[in-house]
Amino acid sequence: MSVFPVILSQDKFIHRDSLKFPVEERALQFGDGVYEVIRIYKGSYYLLDEHIDRLYRSAEAIKIKLSQSKEVLKGLLLELLKRNNITEDAKLYMQVSRGSAPRDHIFPEGVAPNIYAYVQSFPRNLSSLKGGVSVITHRDMRWENCYIKSLNLLPNVMAKQVAKEHGCYEAILHRNGLVTECSASNVYLVKDGKIFTHPTTKNILHGCVRMAIERFVQELEIPLVEEAFLIEDIFEADEIFLSSSTSEITPIVSVDGHQVGDGKPGTITRKLQVAYEKDANIQENLIANV
Numbered sequence: 001m002s003v004f005p006v007i008l009s010q011d012k013f014i015h016r017d018s019l020k021f022p023v024e025e026r027a028l029q030f031g032d033g034v035y036e037v038i039r040i041y042k043g044s045y046y047l048l049d050e051h052i053d054r055l056y057r058s059a060e061a062i063k064i065k066l067s068q069s070k071e072v073l074k075g076l077l078l079e080l081l082k083r084n085n086i087t088e089d090a091k092l093y094m095q096v097s098r099g100s101a102p103r104d105h106i107f108p109e110g111v112a113p114n115i116y117a118y119v120q121s122f123p124r125n126l127s128s129l130k131g132g133v134s135v136i137t138h139r140d141m142r143w144e145n146c147y148i149k150s151l152n153l154l155p156n157v158m159a160k161q162v163a164k165e166h167g168c169y170e171a172i173l174h175r176n177g178l179v180t181e182c183s184a185s186n187v188y189l190v191k192d193g194k195i196f197t198h199p200t201t202k203n204i205l206h207g208c209v210r211m212a213i214e215r216f217v218q219e220l221e222i223p224l225v226e227e228a229f230l231i232e233d234i235f236e237a238d239e240i241f242l243s244s245s246t247s248e249i250t251p252i253v254s255v256d257g258h259q260v261g262d263g264k265p266g267t268i269t270r271k272l273q274v275a276y277e278k279d280a281n282i283q284e285n286l287i288a289n290v
């Protein structure tokens with residue numbers, strides 16, 4: 001997977017090999033920052049405004065004030081695609097830290113945040129999208145402010161690694177028996193024609209793809225119930241699926257080794273995948289051709 005050579009550092013475009021951080025950088029020492037991952041289809045961002053809005057919301061929640069306005073940042077991100085002549089499917093990673101300063105837990109004064117962004121090519125995972133994935137369940141060991149897209153991802157990393165070690169794609173996280181989300185995606189259960197998912201409290205990230213799904217269900221007239229479900233409910237579900245910028249809308253066909261529904265991606269999941277492809281202006285129309 002190739003990383004494009006020009007990256008954004010503060011408001012400058014530089015070669016990726018010239019990015020340097022001081023030893024005392026707060027993202028490195030404290031994970032003191034926030035980030036975004038944005039999907040790009042054939043050289044165009046998908047859900048760009050939603051991601052930019054969330055970046056500013058996350059930054060504000062941890063009292064980081066970005067140096068540039070949303071409009072300026074958007075312009076820089078668009079320019080980044082041009083400078084790299086990107087016309088393919090790709091993804092952008094962007095992070096903002098509180099800045100570089102002598103190590104001290106207390107916020108440094110008069111220090112500007114550090115921001116950088118780069119793009120790497122990222123083809124769609126057609127086999128997962130078509131055939132679905134297997135997942136495990138895992139205790140949600142994260143803090144109480146999961147609505148902030150913070151750089152502190154250790155519990156997410158640990159849970160996803162356990163999933164990998166079980167030959168699975170993701171880990172469905174649960175707190176006190178209730179399903180919150182996955183380690184790097186939101187999760188949904190379908191029962192009797194209704195979609196259930198955790199409400200957007202502080203315990204989950206309000207995914208940008210979820211925001212798109214909230215639009216799709218209105219058009220498709222599918223009820224979306226923002227109510228947390230139990231781990232046990234999974235084993236009675238008709239369909240389960242997950243959503244994220246990297247995974248799009250991916251069917252889940254097995255949980256902890258138990259088949260979900262009839263073991264195939266469900267009808268509602270498929271309808272949402274079709275709506276996603278239309279919304280993201282994806283030409284291949286993969287799902288319609290399944």
Ligand SMILES: Cc1ncc(COP(=O)(O)O)c(C=O)c1O
Pocket residue numbers: 037156181182183184185186205206207208209210243244245246
């Ligand atoms: C914990 C978590 N939940 C949900 C999501 C989905 O968010 P989005 O749809 O904005 O990619 C992500 C994405 O990285 C995530 O890390």
